[in-house]
Amino acid sequence: MRRFDPEVVRRLVRQIAEAAGVLAVDAQVLADSLVDADLHGASTHGVSRLNIYVRRIQEGVIDPRAKLRVEHIKPAVLRADARSGLGQVQAMKVLHRLYPLARELGAASATIRNSQHFGALAYYCNQAAARDMVLLATTNAEPAMPPHGGSEAFFGTNPVAASFPTGKGYPIRIDLATSLVARGNIIAAAKKGESIPPGWAIDAAGEPTTDAAAALAGAVLPMAGHKGYALALMVETLSGVLSGAAIGRSVGSMYKDMDRKQNVGHFFCLLDIAAHMEVSRFKERIDAMIDEIKRSRRRPGVEEILVPGELEHRTAIRNRREGIPIDEPTLGELETLCGEYGVSGLAG
Amino acid sequence: MRRFDPEVVRRLVRQIAEAAGVLAVDAQVLADSLVDADLHGASTHGVSRLNIYVRRIQEGVIDPRAKLRVEHIKPAVLRADARSGLGQVQAMKVLHRLYPLARELGAASATIRNSQHFGALAYYCNQAAARDMVLLATTNAEPAMPPHGGSEAFFGTNPVAASFPTGKGYPIRIDLATSLVARGNIIAAAKKGESIPPGWAIDAAGEPTTDAAAALAGAVLPMAGHKGYALALMVETLSGVLSGAAIGRSVGSMYKDMDRKQNVGHFFCLLDIAAHMEVSRFKERIDAMIDEIKRSRRRPGVEEILVPGELEHRTAIRNRREGIPIDEPTLGELETLCGEYGVSGLAG
Numbered sequence: 001m002r003r004f005d006p007e008v009v010r011r012l013v014r015q016i017a018e019a020a021g022v023l024a025v026d027a028q029v030l031a032d033s034l035v036d037a038d039l040h041g042a043s044t045h046g047v048s049r050l051n052i053y054v055r056r057i058q059e060g061v062i063d064p065r066a067k068l069r070v071e072h073i074k075p076a077v078l079r080a081d082a083r084s085g086l087g088q089v090q091a092m093k094v095l096h097r098l099y100p101l102a103r104e105l106g107a108a109s110a111t112i113r114n115s116q117h118f119g120a121l122a123y124y125c126n127q128a129a130a131r132d133m134v135l136l137a138t139t140n141a142e143p144a145m146p147p148h149g150g151s152e153a154f155f156g157t158n159p160v161a162a163s164f165p166t167g168k169g170y171p172i173r174i175d176l177a178t179s180l181v182a183r184g185n186i187i188a189a190a191k192k193g194e195s196i197p198p199g200w201a202i203d204a205a206g207e208p209t210t211d212a213a214a215a216l217a218g219a220v221l222p223m224a225g226h227k228g229y230a231l232a233l234m235v236e237t238l239s240g241v242l243s244g245a246a247i248g249r250s251v252g253s254m255y256k257d258m259d260r261k262q263n264v265g266h267f268f269c270l271l272d273i274a275a276h277m278e279v280s281r282f283k284e285r286i287d288a289m290i291d292e293i294k295r296s297r298r299r300p301g302v303e304e305i306l307v308p309g310e311l312e313h314r315t316a317i318r319n320r321r322e323g324i325p326i327d328e329p330t331l332g333e334l335e336t337l338c339g340e341y342g343v344s345g346l347a348g
Numbered sequence: 349m350r351r352f353d354p355e356v357v358r359r360l361v362r363q364i365a366e367a368a369g370v371l372a373v374d375a376q377v378l379a380d381s382l383v384d385a386d387l388h389g390a391s392t393h394g395v396s397r398l399n400i401y402v403r404r405i406q407e408g409v410i411d412p413r414a415k416l417r418v419e420h421i422k423p424a425v426l427r428a429d430a431r432s433g434l435g436q437v438q439a440m441k442v443l444h445r446l447y448p449l450a451r452e453l454g455a456a457s458a459t460i461r462n463s464q465h466f467g468a469l470a471y472y473c474n475q476a477a478a479r480d481m482v483l484l485a486t487t488n489a490e491p492a493m494p495p496h497g498g499s500e501a502f503f504g505t506n507p508v509a510a511s512f513p514t515g516k517g518y519p520i521r522i523d524l525a526t527s528l529v530a531r532g533n534i535i536a537a538a539k540k541g542e543s544i545p546p547g548w549a550i551d552a553a554g555e556p557t558t559d560a561a562a563a564l565a566g567a568v569l570p571m572a573g574h575k576g577y578a579l580a581l582m583v584e585t586l587s588g589v590l591s592g593a594a595i596g597r598s599v600g601s602m603y604k605d606m607d608r609k610q611n612v613g614h615f616f617c618l619l620d621i622a623a624h625m626e627v628s629r630f631k632e633r634i635d636a637m638i639d640e641i642k643r644s645r646r647r648p649g650v651e652e653i654l655v656p657g658e659l660e661h662r663t664a665i666r667n668r669r670e671g672i673p674i675d676e677p678t679l680g681e682l683e684t685l686c687g688e689y690g691v692s693g694l695a696g
Contacts, residue, residue: 073454073623074452074453074454074455074620074623075423075424075452075453075454076423076424076453076454076455076456076623077453077454077455077619077620077623077624079624079625104422104423105422105423105424105425105453106421106422106423106424106425106457107422107424107425107455107456107457107617108424108455109454109455109617109619111624134586134590136484136617146644146647147641147644147653147655148653148654149646149647149650149652149653149654150641150644150645150646150647150650150653151644151645151646151647151648152644152645154640154641154644160579162582162585162586164585164589172581172585174578174579174581174582176575176578176579180572202647205648206645206646206647206648207647207648223571223572223575224528224571224572224575224576226656227524227571227572228572229656230522230524230656231508231522231524233520233522233641233655233656234510234522236637237510237512237520237634237637238482238510240637241512241630241633241634241637242482242619242621242624242625242630243624244625247633247636247637247640248637248640248641249640269455269457269484269617269619271425271457271590271617272422272425273590275421275422275424275425276425276427276459276590276591277427277590277592282589282590285589285595286585286589288595289584289585289588289589289595289596292502292596292597293495293498293502293581293596296494296495296497296498296499296500296502297498297499297500297554298497298498298499299494299497299498299499299554302497302498304497305495305496305497305498306496306497307495307581308574308577308578308581
């Protein structure tokens, strides 16, 4: 793993994306969203994903110049068809159309169908928070998790996210998969030949397993049993059923199904804080809450109580100063892409 | 525990509420919401709560005739002040004002401050589902749960809920506390003098406990560790911070603080399905998803995969036929209330 100037990485991603057929303005969005994830320590949703997006463009299952189609029949609702464009690009277009609606009406929602993996939800939520708005966001995803009692993957890890502006210099940033752990943790354990804790996953026969390799042939489990299942189902219904996107097992796999589109669905609900109370008062109230939470009596061995987003904020400060860390496999992929498209790499 | 005709119980609750000063039309709402919870097997949010509501009316910390105040400044947002009225009554008034907004605009949201414990969220969500709408609902609640790493209660059990209409004869019904278990389960155990399973809660000293009474003096733990904490914080911000209600430790305890109002806050976001797609198509899609989930390969020993709401639906069918079960402590409370107000009891 090596560290790189975020601006240099952003430019590189932009150049590769443009070379792969993405419009300059859209390549900028993609680069910004990926580097933002790396900056905040979410490298699983950062530039490590660029290679698969480009490969899917090359295979024709992502259309790098897809025109977004938006129906706006009811004042507070947008129904968007991403038409197999890049998830980040199409979702940001939708969000930009949602802002004025929420400003005018106080609240507005959007569904997006025919989309793709679109990175970390927090990226969108944080942009809304920077405008003193609250974006509640969900997305379905490729099958990874069974229903409670089931032994084969149906739901994706189906995350739920929202960010809230504060006066602290960073937003409260909630962005969580409804699975107990990300599949990436199991892949990592398998690579190292380590076992995984009980409760993370089941094997192909549906039996609980601590064998990482067996878990990879099975499925990850919902967090908190039936509660995580219920939340995943809520996310699937809002993002998949209501949007008109693929549902459950019908969602394409980003890595395995190179011959078909994913048809992921997203759901956004945007609230304008000013429609509820003075923004300054909201920030005083949320700051007071943060202060009180952080002053809570701690359990033995706990040095500090953090609020969601605080750690990511500290990571971003460090990464802006020291550079974003990129692992060797990702660096290898980037070098290959640079070679293919005649773009000078991170070293050059 | 004995079973009673739901209509008889509904009438009894109505009569007691009216005798305690609640308007007839509002007593009807309260009775309906409590009996609905008992019908669906959520006895922790059923008539077992009537006694404390009445006691709080008697103490002057619930105003049984409070006029709801609603500000409607932005088209899609209602800001309501429950003015310490009964939570169920004021929330239903807000929901009825939200329906036409969501029909017209496609989506609308509401916050409610100065409210109380208002029963099961599913009650409101199911009513929206019956109108082919989706209500996302959250509420904060009296301190019961520490932040991740903390040892004293800050958040309530802060539930998240949504119901979705189906063609199956019952809605998908998601209504879950962000604590590992709902506090109602511990209250119920304490009433019955039963112990609770290890892992549910800590006592006032921060130690794990199986004593329900000790747990009520201590704190319940978030589901899934930091994830439950993050969700509870999301709920607190939407329901408490954004509404102008009390936040965290400032929320009054329904049972312990008989000398002050609770000032609970609620958040509603209402989506009209017809603004997103044909309702018939939505139901076809959600029914197909339900069918596929239920057909999933099962884990060893699992007889059936259920979707959220299915079990509650079956329980309601049984309870409509056989009567709703009411435990002895609650029956004792009801008899006392009947005696106080000269209302003939369930036996009479």
